[in-house]
Amino acid sequence: MQQRQSFDIALKELKLKLLRLGGDIQEAIRLSVSAFEAQDADLATQVVQNDRKINVQDHEIEDLCIRLIATQQPVAGDLRKIVAGLRLAMDLERMGDLAVDIAKSTIRLSGQTLLLPIDEIPAMAKLIDEMISEALNAYVNNDVDAAQRLAALDDEVDHRYRKLVEGLFATTSNNPNHATQAMTLAFCGRYLERIGDHATNIGESVIYIISGERSDLN
Numbered sequence: 001m002q003q004r005q006s007f008d009i010a011l012k013e014l015k016l017k018l019l020r021l022g023g024d025i026q027e028a029i030r031l032s033v034s035a036f037e038a039q040d041a042d043l044a045t046q047v048v049q050n051d052r053k054i055n056v057q058d059h060e061i062e063d064l065c066i067r068l069i070a071t072q073q074p075v076a077g078d079l080r081k082i083v084a085g086l087r088l089a090m091d092l093e094r095m096g097d098l099a100v101d102i103a104k105s106t107i108r109l110s111g112q113t114l115l116l117p118i119d120e121i122p123a124m125a126k127l128i129d130e131m132i133s134e135a136l137n138a139y140v141n142n143d144v145d146a147a148q149r150l151a152a153l154d155d156e157v158d159h160r161y162r163k164l165v166e167g168l169f170a171t172t173s174n175n176p177n178h179a180t181q182a183m184t185l186a187f188c189g190r191y192l193e194r195i196g197d198h199a200t201n202i203g204e205s206v207i208y209i210i211s212g213e214r215s216d217l218n
Contacts (some may be wrong), residue, residue, distance in 0.1 A: 007074075014061065018138060022136045029129070032044065032099040035103055044106040045103070096140075098194055102188055106132050115175075119151070124196075135202040137142065144207055157193055164186065
């Protein structure tokens with residue numbers, strides 16, 4: 001009985017660590033997009049530097065999951081929670097890396113006047129922020145419906161990414177000198193699109209925890 005209580009406490013600790021990591025990464029993405037929109041290289045540099053703290057949290061979660069598997073030998077639903085926790089941490093950490101990529105793009109663009117349309121990037125960022133909140137809420141509440149709603153949001157992100165690339169291509173076809181900047185902007189859109197994919201992966205992990213079924217929300 002005491003061992004079970006200790007295990008339950010450890011599972012709660014895992015959930016809290018994942019939520020803390022998710023919140024910090026969501027904030028990193030918000031800051032990276034804000035830095036991009038304001039062309040604020042100092043804020044972008046802050047995002048890059050803060051990634052070390054995110055990596056430390058990821059390693060702590062990985063160590064906890066490995067320790068639980070090694071010492072508790074969990075089965076069925078308990079094992080799914082731990083395995084899914086590892087997958088969640090991997091997706092969140094990758095989202096943090098992509099926030100850093102956006103910040104580095106802002107640093108590369110520092111001092112330049114943005115000559116190309118970027119309206120789709122803030123629109124994508126808004127959808128991404130909603131997806132992360134929805135994914136974390138689905139995890140907290142074991143909410144399959146919330147997890148499944150991520151698919152529709154991801155489709156909208158993909159749609160806006162295509163519009164961004166098409167707009168950049170149309171502009172640079174008439175202004176070849178803008179190609180380097182257009183490529184950087186396209187990469188920023190791609191980074192956001194990939195963050196959306198990782199958010200849907202979290203939804204898939206939630207469904208796996210609850211039902212044991214593997215789904216594809218992308």
